[in-house]
Amino acid sequence: MENYLKCIYNLYVQNDTILLTDLADYMNVKAPSVNSMIKKLAKNGWVKYEPYKPIKITVSGKRRAAEIIRKHRLTEMFLCEMLEFRWDEVHHIAEQIEHINAPEFFERIDMLLGYPKSDPHGSPIPDKYGAITAQAYKRLSDCAKGELVTLKALNRSDESLLKLLTNKNIHLGCTLTVKEIEQYDGSITLKLSDKVYIVLSKTVCDNLMVL
Amino acid sequence: MENYLKCIYNLYVQNDTILLTDLADYMNVKAPSVNSMIKKLAKNGWVKYEPYKPIKITVSGKRRAAEIIRKHRLTEMFLCEMLEFRWDEVHHIAEQIEHINAPEFFERIDMLLGYPKSDPHGSPIPDKYGAITAQAYKRLSDCAKGELVTLKALNRSDESLLKLLTNKNIHLGCTLTVKEIEQYDGSITLKLSDKVYIVLSKTVCDNLMVL
DNA sequence: ATAATAAGTTAGACATATCTAAAAATACAA
DNA sequence: TTGTATTTTTAGATATGTCTAACTTATTAT
Ligand SMILES: [Mn+2]
Ligand SMILES: [Mn+2]
Ligand SMILES: [Mn+2]
Ligand SMILES: [Mn+2]
Numbered sequence: 001m002e003n004y005l006k007c008i009y010n011l012y013v014q015n016d017t018i019l020l021t022d023l024a025d026y027m028n029v030k031a032p033s034v035n036s037m038i039k040k041l042a043k044n045g046w047v048k049y050e051p052y053k054p055i056k057i058t059v060s061g062k063r064r065a066a067e068i069i070r071k072h073r074l075t076e077m078f079l080c081e082m083l084e085f086r087w088d089e090v091h092h093i094a095e096q097i098e099h100i101n102a103p104e105f106f107e108r109i110d111m112l113l114g115y116p117k118s119d120p121h122g123s124p125i126p127d128k129y130g131a132i133t134a135q136a137y138k139r140l141s142d143c144a145k146g147e148l149v150t151l152k153a154l155n156r157s158d159e160s161l162l163k164l165l166t167n168k169n170i171h172l173g174c175t176l177t178v179k180e181i182e183q184y185d186g187s188i189t190l191k192l193s194d195k196v197y198i199v200l201s202k203t204v205c206d207n208l209m210v211l
Numbered sequence: 212m213e214n215y216l217k218c219i220y221n222l223y224v225q226n227d228t229i230l231l232t233d234l235a236d237y238m239n240v241k242a243p244s245v246n247s248m249i250k251k252l253a254k255n256g257w258v259k260y261e262p263y264k265p266i267k268i269t270v271s272g273k274r275r276a277a278e279i280i281r282k283h284r285l286t287e288m289f290l291c292e293m294l295e296f297r298w299d300e301v302h303h304i305a306e307q308i309e310h311i312n313a314p315e316f317f318e319r320i321d322m323l324l325g326y327p328k329s330d331p332h333g334s335p336i337p338d339k340y341g342a343i344t345a346q347a348y349k350r351l352s353d354c355a356k357g358e359l360v361t362l363k364a365l366n367r368s369d370e371s372l373l374k375l376l377t378n379k380n381i382h383l384g385c386t387l388t389v390k391e392i393e394q395y396d397g398s399i400t401l402k403l404s405d406k407v408y409i410v411l412s413k414t415v416c417d418n419l420m421v422l
Numbered sequence: 423a424t425a426a427t428a429a430g431t432t433a434g435a436c437a438t439a440t441c442t443a444a445a446a447a448t449a450c451a452a
Numbered sequence: 453t454t455g456t457a458t459t460t461t462t463a464g465a466t467a468t469g470t471c472t473a474a475c476t477t478a479t480t481a482t
Contacts, residue, residue, distance in 0.1 A: 021459060033440055035461060040438090052447060052460060082293075083319040093313045102304045108294040232429060244470055246431060251468095263430060263477060 002068050002099055003027065004037050005046055008057050009065035017054035066130035071106050072098040073119035073126075078109050080120040087120040087171075088162035121162075122153025122172050122209065137209035140176070141186060141202055148177045149210035156207055168198050176210065213279050213310055214238065215248050216257055219268050220276035228265035277341035282317050283309040284330035284337075289320050291331040298331040298382075299373035332373075333364025333383050333420065348420035351387070352397060352413055359388045360421035367418055379409050387421065 007026050011018045024034045042049035046061030057065070075094040079085040085093075100106075107128070110116075117133070118124050126132045137152045151174050154161065165171070169192065179197065180189035186202030200208075218237050222229045235245045253260035257272030268276070286305040290296040296304075311317075318339070321327075328344070329335050337343045348363045362385050365372065376382070380403065390408065391400035397413030411419075 019459075020461095029439090030441065031460065032442085032462080036439080079316075083316070083323065085315075085319070089315070093311070093316050096311050096313065097308070100304070100307050102307065104296075104300070105290070105294070105304050108296070112294065230429075231431095240469090241471065242430065243432080243472085247469075 001037065001041060001044075004034075004041060005057075005061060005065045006068050006072075006098075008041075008047060008055065009062060009069065012057045012062075017056055019054055023055065063130035066126035066132060068098050069132075070126040070128065070130075071100070073123060074106055074109050074113070074116075076119045076121070077113055077116050077125070081113055081116075086162075086166070087157075088159050088166060090120060091157065091159065118153065120172075121157040122151075123157075135209070137211050139206055140178075140188065140200075140208035140210050141205035143178050143188075143210065145178050145181055148175060150175050151208055152211045153209040154207055155209055161204065161207060164204065168192075168200075169196075170198075212248065212251065212255075215245075215252060216268075216272060216276045217279050217283075217309075219252075219258060219266065220273060220280065223268045223273075228267055230265055234266065274341035277337035277343060279309050280343075281337040281339065281341075282311070284334060285317055285320050285324070285327075287330045287332070288324055288327050288336070292324055292327075297373075297377065298368075299370050299377060301331060302368065302370065329364065331383075332368040333362075334368075346420070348422050350417055351389075351399065351411075351419040351421050352416035354389050354399075354421065356389050356392055359386060361386050362419055363422050364420040365418055366420060372415065372418060375415065379403075379411075380407075381409075381419075 004023070004027060007023060008018055011022060011026065020031060020034050020038070023038075024031045027034065038047060038049050038055055041047045041061070046058055046064055048056040048058055072094045075097045076087075076090040079090040079093060080087060110128075116125060122135075124132050124135055135153060139155075140149065140151075143149060151170065151172055153172070154165075170176075174192065177191040178188060179191050182188070186205070187199055188202075188205050189197060189199050191197055215234070215238060218234060219229055222233060222237065231242060231245050231249065234249075235242045238245065249258060249260050249266055252258045252272070257269055257275055259267040259269055283305045286308045287298075287301040290301040290304060291298060321339075327336055333346075335343050335346055346364060350366075351360065351362075354360060362381065362383055364383070365376075381387075385403065388402040389399060390402050393399070397416070398410055399413075399416050400408060400410050402408055
């Protein structure tokens with residue numbers, strides 16, 4: 001249920017109402033599984049369900065989702081900061097630890113980390129009341145030629161994207177100058193440092209959030 | 212399955228063969244639940260099962276149990292040492308985290324803690340191959356009048372026992388002198404420090420392992 | 423040795439979470 | 453508007469882990 005709710009929340013951020021089919025795709029289950037789970041979530045008051053209508057997350061659902069996302073992101077931060085994992089190694093562990101029911105545990109982790117505001121991928125960590133501070137970042141792919149920006153967060157942090165970025169020496173906080181934008185496919189040539197130039201595809205740049 | 216196996220291991224330490232009924236009691240489930248679970252554990256080669264015979268844990272079962280116990284005890288140690296939880300607060304959290312499937316996670320915790328040999332209750336932490344170093348401690352209740360001993364471990368670490376000890380200022384490593392043994396009920400008067408004398412019941416002393 | 427008690431097993435139920443196949447409702451498009 | 457495609461739902465199966473009630477086997481005591 002927690003994984004469903006988290007997924008619903010993520011889809012909701014992109015689009016107010018959610019198609020059962022999309023949820024099934026993201027969860028890697030079939031439509032009937034989602035259909036029956038949604039009814040349970042609705043019973044808990046976390047989503048609004050009416051037959052044949054798209055799914056809507058409720059206020060209490062958002063709060064509940066934020067709790068789980070908070071645990072996930074605090075865990076990822078803990079793994080990177082305290083246990084020195086790389087940013088591409090933490091997600092699958094956090095995916096498990098986020099379900100641990102022990103508020104004091106996450107409170108202590110939070111304290112130990114000095115109350116971080118974002119996770120190792122730049123995503124905001126909800127506070128313990130479920131409030132998430134919106135980030136005013138823009139896509140690197142929306143930047144103009146000549147702009148100098150700082151990498152602040154990733155949109156989706158698939159392991160393969162993280163590895164690609166690591167290989168190219170790109171990390172949160174690094175500064176990028178847009179040198180060239182290819183009209184044909186939207187790929188961007190960036191200046192990373194003094195003599196280091198790299199080319200990133202549009203697909204990659206869509207997922208890099210900068211300021 | 213992991214909780215069953217851990218429980219089987221704990222019972223095995225006390226008694227080579229295990230009664231299904233005892234396991235049911237410890238697991239807080241009914242006999243038919245144990246009966247069906249035992250068959251699954253047997254399929255995995257972790258226990259030997261023959262109808263109407265007592266349960267025997269196999270070598271591979273012991274190794275598997277030790278893995279889980281290792282995760283449990285490392286977690287408890289981490290909670291006390293790094294997150295500053297008290298020894299009576301850690302068990303229920305460890306009971307959950309022991310099921311996390313992420314060997315690298317526990318390796319890092321182990322490293323961060325400096326490869327501890329025992330948990331906050333003095334129980335030995337199995338190494339990553341499942342080997343447990345036996346402890347040569349004796350019960351405080353088996354000590355003679357006049358003996359001076361050090362508290363090394365607890366036999367069973369129920370939250371209520373831990374709280375009782377904390378209230379009386381007794382912790383691992385503290386030295387105790389046996390001053391008086393009451394013939395009637397086996398209760399013991401101990402000298403804790405210069406002018407601090409306390410009385411502990413036989414039941415408590417049975418669970419205090421000393422050297 | 424027999425009866426009583428304890429321990430273990432089976433059958434059948436329920437809850438959870440998943441699936442496939444088929445049916446129903448809705449949306450879209452010619 | 454009418455047919456096609458998409459989305460959602462239902463029915464029925466499978467798997468896991470639990471339960472109660474009833475039955476069987478083993479142990480213990482007289
Ligand atoms: Mn993640
Ligand atoms: Mn998860
Ligand atoms: Mn414990
Ligand atoms: Mn457990």
